[in-house]
Amino acid sequence: MTSSSPVLAIAAAAKSASSALRTTTTTERNELLYGIAEALVANAESIVAANANDVTAGEANGMTPGLLDRLTLTPDRLEAIADAVREVAALPDPLGQVVRGSTLPNGLLLRQVRVPMGVVGMIYEARPNVTVDAAVLALKSGNAVVLRGGSAAAHSNTEIVRVIGGALAAAGLPTELVQSIDEYGREGAVELMHARGLVDVLVPRGGADLIQTVVRESSVPVIETGVGNCHVFVDASADPQMARDIIMNSKTHRVGVCNATETLLVHADAAHLLPDLAAALAGAGVTLHASEAAREAIGAAAPTVPATDEDWDTEFLSLDIAVGIVDDLDAAIAHINQHGSGHTDAIVTSDVTAAQRFQAHVDSAAVVVNASTRFTDGGLFGLGAEIGISTQKLHARGPMGLADITTTTWHVTGTGQVRDGYTGPSSCETV
């Protein structure tokens, strides 16, 4: 486990530090979080100064105004970030929860108990508030965290990690519970992806390219998050007004997020609804990438561009939408299962059989009947803070709360019981 690599040394230090957090009480971890909130506000000046370096560099590198705005920290924004930390502190503690328990016939007591993962790795992109968010969610759930942020926010992240380190030290905890590997660049990130045995889980947060790289490269278990090629399917029996409200909200309420809709599919028998739907979308500034049949159905109601093959697989994250007509419900399900990212897909229908069939066959984290795709959200689902939205099937699927960066262990307590009798095959018998 020892190595000359600084990143592996950091991961090893995180693993070692994590044992100090493992047995802290809920109160101690919450106090730590309140301390971090206070420290962020108290050190606003140095954080904003460090952030100014990143903003200046961003301007010089031609960063878009939107990204620059999201990169920028001000004392007011730090107050808001501190408030968010206090909200996490106030959430219920996932640790120590007894998930299952029983007493075996021989008197052995079994308890399956929720415990920390150990070390969580987070690889993410520009926004410096994610640094605070990731650190605080990890600490609340009893984990050490190794952070790899975007280089565009490197100065801000370094200062934020230093400030959090001060709060850790003040609480009598090792500063190695929150560490950054930003200075080791891309190679450092790759080493983190291979730190199996030191890092228990890696959560990439960012664009599709980042996430796919981590998924492909990593030998540490990964939770794939956040890519949403979401669909709204307007069934033959859809209420026209409801279809319009849902597609407009799913597409335009907020475009740069994973639960925004990227494809509209319309049942051939509801194609007459397309002109109205298209006009509404176009009226909101949406560019419609429409199939040939859809363009025909839309006619002069709204401008369209021809859909390319790639459009069906694209998470636009912009005021663009792919629009297609499908023969029937099963064709819609097949299209979604083939082209979707397994995030959130919705049907608008008045037909109870169609609704049931859609929910039974669409293989996504969230399958929605008669509501906007925008509802897939840890906060709205009542999970508290959101770590991310998992689009994989292992461990966690859909919005992830604090419990999703914990694991469980079986505590078995006896009075000297030994196993006798049966000595037949076992699933792990190998010799």
Next chain:
Amino acid sequence: MTSSSPVLAIAAAAKSASSALRTTTTTERNELLYGIAEALVANAESIVAANANDVTAGEANGMTPGLLDRLTLTPDRLEAIADAVREVAALPDPLGQVVRGSTLPNGLLLRQVRVPMGVVGMIYEARPNVTVDAAVLALKSGNAVVLRGGSAAAHSNTEIVRVIGGALAAAGLPTELVQSIDEYGREGAVELMHARGLVDVLVPRGGADLIQTVVRESSVPVIETGVGNCHVFVDASADPQMARDIIMNSKTHRVGVCNATETLLVHADAAHLLPDLAAALAGAGVTLHASEAAREAIGAAAPTVPATDEDWDTEFLSLDIAVGIVDDLDAAIAHINQHGSGHTDAIVTSDVTAAQRFQAHVDSAAVVVNASTRFTDGGLFGLGAEIGISTQKLHARGPMGLADITTTTWHVTGTGQVRDGYTGPSSCETV
């Protein structure tokens, strides 16, 4: 997703077939399993004949008598395998279970429902009964399965898969639900490990080398199972008779399994118990690989060999045990967390504080107080059939039951709800 690779074509066919199983009822899947049990018995002759080819090849290749015995199928053994299939059929269905549910303030109904993974990949070694076991556990939980068995059992596996295919066809289900890739050799196995998007989870079952290869190579999510470097720690306050019973059972009840103990650690203040413990182990034919201090404490009570550095990290799976003396409880915990495989570790103690500290700090799937390590078993824990014993922290930890090869999905049902208000940052906001 399409490819000229036959293995990827098989995985794609499995994915496509899995949708047929997704909406079968519990009764239909159970009937399928009873049909498979019947078919195995009805086709005993052809299976035993195919198996004879493997046995003959095994003899020619100098396979050990133990492995040959485990490779061999007879009509009686097929009856026993068929009975095991019927037992799986009789287990509760994990599918359709509502894990959580609520109604949001806006009237949206949320249900988190247990659904199949889709396609499970299984990579395993010699025993042909694992072929039946893996297929039946996958089908019961609604999954298609792609099997890669050991080449030593290739004839048997081919015939078993053919027979299961007959039962699938008789039930009106696609035979692609159970497929083997044995004929594509090691490269085929590697392709399976990279069939991300087609295979949802890979479960390796076998020796440590096989499992490590799959974990390192695979870009498909893996559940790491079955390696058990288990420990028994005899605390200062241990009852001597209980310590002796537990160590004897943990080590000698069955040696070739992952929950057998491989290391005995004794508190320095209990070193006087070592001669008796060592004599009992040696009397049962166990070779003691003892540290210098332990050899001194054992003295003439039993023969010992010097422990090497590797012995502490070795899963012997034989009548061998590493024996060491530690200064105190914390040294025992540190040794276990450093050298163990995170499977099962036990303390023998009369001290409630020591018991609590051991359970709080040992980072393993099962942490046992005053009982044998041999109890970590899905059947004994009441999980029904055992898929394997996970030693990783993601998704499943410890004995895995049928529910552990399923996932969940959120069914969201509304009456036209759309999201309004807050449009601030989201965890998946990337642009």
